[in-house]
Amino acid sequence: MYPIIKADYLQRTRSYSFLITLAVTIFMAYSFIPDQNANYTTLSASGYKGVYNSAWVGYVSGIMTTVMLTYFGFLLVNSGIKKDIDTEVGLIIATTPISNFKYLLSKQLSNYLVLLTIAGITFCVSIMVFFYRGTGYPFILGNFIFPYLFFAVPALFVVAALAVTAEVFLGKRSILQFIIYFALCGICMGFINSKEGAETAGVFDPFGLSLLTKSVTQHINTHFNEHLTKVSFGFIFSDHKSDKPFIWEGLDWSALFIGSRLLWIAFGFALVYFSSLFFHRFDFKQAAGTKKKIKELFSTAALKPMIKPIGINRTSLPALNFNYGIYPFVKTEFLLLIRQGNQWMWLLNAGLWVAICFVPLQIAYSYLLPILLFLQVTRWSELATKEKSNRVHYFAYAAYKPLQRMLPAQVIAGVILAIGLSLPVIIRCALAGSGDVVFNIINGLTFIVLSAVALGILTGGKKLFEVFFFLLTYAVLNKVPVTDYLGSLPHQRMELLMLNILGINVALAIISLMTRRYQARHL
């Protein structure tokens, strides 16, 4: 199985999008340990903050890597089988003696290797950050290794297995995969501050993080006579400069906890095995689907002449009329956006859209709209990548003035869809007399569409935008001010934020145009 895993791993990591992911990872790993004067923290314990000794830096980095990578790592790796379907390599694999279990296990392990590569980089960055932020505490390697070993390594194994399971059972329904997965993650995050006993802390939590939260709260409660019951993870923005410092020396690892990590790894194996029992092995049902449709197909086939090959009489073709406008492009691009993915998603979209009409405006604007927009992630991520992925780029690039006509049409179609989805909020804001808010929303929507186009053109794939949009939505829902692309949070200088986004939009448009211009002549 080693050559399969190796080939799969190399195939995934030899891409621009992976390089960009690594660059983002380094930045994020650096931001896990904020400067003492920063206006955010990543582990918040109501008015207290740990001093930057080995234990604090190592553990915070370890748990942040576990949490963040659990969330966006799934998006990053959940297309291993899909790639084999798209490239039709799956058909070759299906004819080889490899068992379903071995094939899926190789996919799971290569998913795992990709995630471990990223975790390995954050591990190295955390050590560098420790020395960079240096507060004179001694460097203890174990405080860096153990949190990664006991938190990240088992949790990512389960993530890699869940990615395979999701692909087997939900196939192309990627949005449904995301919804179910993030719901599961939400449930697991609920364990972090659970009230279970100290002996069993973290055992039933795949992240294992409640062990750490218990230790930190107990430490503060004992030394400062407090009654804290929970700590929070994530990028938490508020003034933390006046927090009281405390020295925390790390965890004592119990055999029970370590054993539970092994059980979670075994659970990952079990998931893969269970999935292998239902794996399609690239043998898909015919498109006809229902018996009724099959019957219809057979009846039409019977009516058709068996052989009536190509025979075009050119003299009967009507005269040509030329129309170099972009309207027909916009129409088709919009049609493709609407038809992308499963049609049932429109039921969910419609439900959210109606809800946005009636819930309080601030909830609609700050929560429901970003969620509704994120649900379209797979539509927008295909905007500028579908030519290549469907091998239509030969036609597209050889078309008349593709840059001046096709690329703008793609952006316009994307923005029209975004505005259509945001219409209830836009109308409600307009009726409330907030013209500037309407501008902010349209500016933000354009930012999303242009990000999808630019990242798609730059990387040639959809993943980077999907991960970026996920992280952005996550940050928006957690009210991180700098990520407020729709302008739903109060800002001291809202106009500055919007001008920044407008500037980014212009830059994204220029990057897209220049890169596509190069690509169109260098096939």
Add this chain to the structure above:
Amino acid sequence: MALSITNLSKQYNVQKTAVSNLSLHINKGVLGLLGPNGAGKSTLMKMIATISIPSSGTILLEGIDIVQNPNFIRKVLGYLPQDFGVYPNLNAYEFLEYIAAMKGLGGTGLRQRIDLLLEGVNLTADAKRPIGTYSGGMKQRIGIAQALLNDPKVLIFDEPTVGLDPEERMRFRQLIADLAQDSIIILSSHIVSDIESIADEVAIMQEGKLITHAPQYEIIKQAEGKIFEVLLDNNDLNAFKHHYKVIDTARQADKVKTRYISTAQAAAPLSAQVTATLEDAYLLLTQTH
């Protein structure tokens, strides 16, 4: 209308030269492009189709440099790439409408034009079905229809007969003959018999270079007197291959009818000289060049 290619080269990197110093003058009619895999045929076609910029050299259409002015040829270009795809969620009609928009076509006649083209490639009954459900041959016919949408004056077909059944291939050849009356058609195929029955002129490429470019009969003439057939015992075939370049074999009872090239040395005993075909000439030129 004429297409003039002068000293054209495409170098991907220091080691990889796809097309090397190629010059070719193409008039109305069908130019068949032959060559082994990796000879540079598809790269040459991509450069003419303006989706790949040459490293050096010029391509002129009616005296206009299409490397500098790609939109000049794009208005009159029909291009069927070797490994093209489709949007699986669109039906045939919608897909052709989309390609028509790319080509800048519109107006009231477009719908009728698409209808007639779909009828011509026998896809009318399936026109409302998503193309994702089509067979390989049906997709190839959609590819042919899109190439003809704008009544092109320059047609580039890269392996156009892949996936077509024998009768469809025959009809396709008739279509090409019709189009060749007022268009430049450049057609590459691994099936030499397709080229033989369609092409007025043939260009053979190897390792990025043009070996020969001439009317078909002149190329075949180069193989005249060098092609022989002989009946061999099964056991003698391998030894025979050490001495002669075998083109083809056919089982006949306990013997093997062997077609081979004999250039420098004398033909084998009991051999009969046969009329050369384009395939014989192609193999002779690519093996001995």
